[in-house]
């Protein structure tokens with residue numbers, strides 16, 4: 001039964017939860033996670049959220065007290081709240097959506113491994129996370145105990161990687177690999193480290209955002225042991241909103257940087273949460289202050305209920321276009337679409353290049369700073385003139401140069 005809580009009940013429940021959690025202890029944070037319909041105790045719910053909680057197939061909602069503390073108990077438009085609490089739109093599934101839009105299962109040679117690109121694989125290390133995000137593209141798997149990866153499953157995955165010498169880069173994702181125990185993670189890293197052709201290992205984790213206390217000194221020591229001349233360990237995390245850039249998060253990132261792990265951010269473009277130019281610019285400025293470089297900005301996948309957070313494709317392009325010139329290049333993500341049906345990722349960039357005018361051998365560009373047209377010449381004797389989209393005489397005249 002979904003309870004309707006008043007504001008005073010919500011505030012009281014929050015303060016009880018926060019005081020019984022041993023705040024900086026990750027185990028205590030995980031033990032005190034708020035799950036499923038219990039969310040209704042910590043928010044004054046709107047009707048849409050009530051429907052969302054009652055009717056979405058994925059009732060594996062869960063949040064750490066820490067992440068909950070960043071959310072607003074009253075304002076339904078709070079971006080953190082919107083990443084935790086489902087709404088009625090998410091209970092609507094359409095035929096264009098699929099639980100596995102990227103065909104990860106078809107591209108999986110052994111359980112838990114997706115081998116789509118020749119030299120790199122995605123390893124599904126475990127099904128648990130600290131917070132279950134509404135927009136998770138692997139929602140079919142995360143939080144489901146049927147998807148538990150046994151030691152033998154991982155051993156089969158390592159055996160596959162070992163016999164495929166073309167694999168140089170292993171992306172460990174899930175779920176969230178940092179929700180494994182230290183000893184299990186150490187075993188995974190030592191196995192990968194022992195495979196001669198594996199040069200790069202990436203930890204895909206939201207814990208710096210959702211449970212920064214998980215980045216303990218002990219964990220960092222383990223990572224440091226395997227981050228050496230043989231293997232380079234990277235971390236890709238997912239900050240989606242400036243509100244997530246806290247002092248605790250920054251401390252977690254700095255601990256990773258100290259053991260030589262470069263941290264990048266892959267945010268997801270989410271309707272009503274971060275689909276505004278200024279929000280994305282502020283997020284990436286804050287990330288740079290935390291020494292996190294921008295990597296990708298994902299267009300959300302067509303998972304069931306995704307109409308609740310998908311934006312028109314143009315939004316991502318416009319946002320990246322807006323950012324250019326206002327922040328250093330290392331703070332500008334590449335806008336990425338992971339193509340349905342297992343086509344892999346492609347990047348979509350703003351159209352700064354307008355084309356080539358053969359008569360004068362000139363390329364025309366639109367400047368991100370002046371917004372005007374600027375010209376540059378193709379080298380004399382170039383054999384690539386047919387490569388470029390041609391500007392016609394009438395278009396050229398319209399430039400009014």
Ligand SMILES: *Cc1c(COP(=O)(O)O)cnc(C)c1O
Pocket residue numbers: 114115116117120121122171345
């Ligand atoms: C995203 C992804 C990767 C890594 O892609 P990069 O563009 O190198 O970050 C690898 N394998 C699969 C299946 C993926 O979905």
Ligand code: SF4
Pocket residue numbers: 128129130131132133135136137138139142174175176205206
């Ligand atoms: S932390 Fe990552 S894998 Fe886990 S629910 Fe969120 S987006 Fe999905």
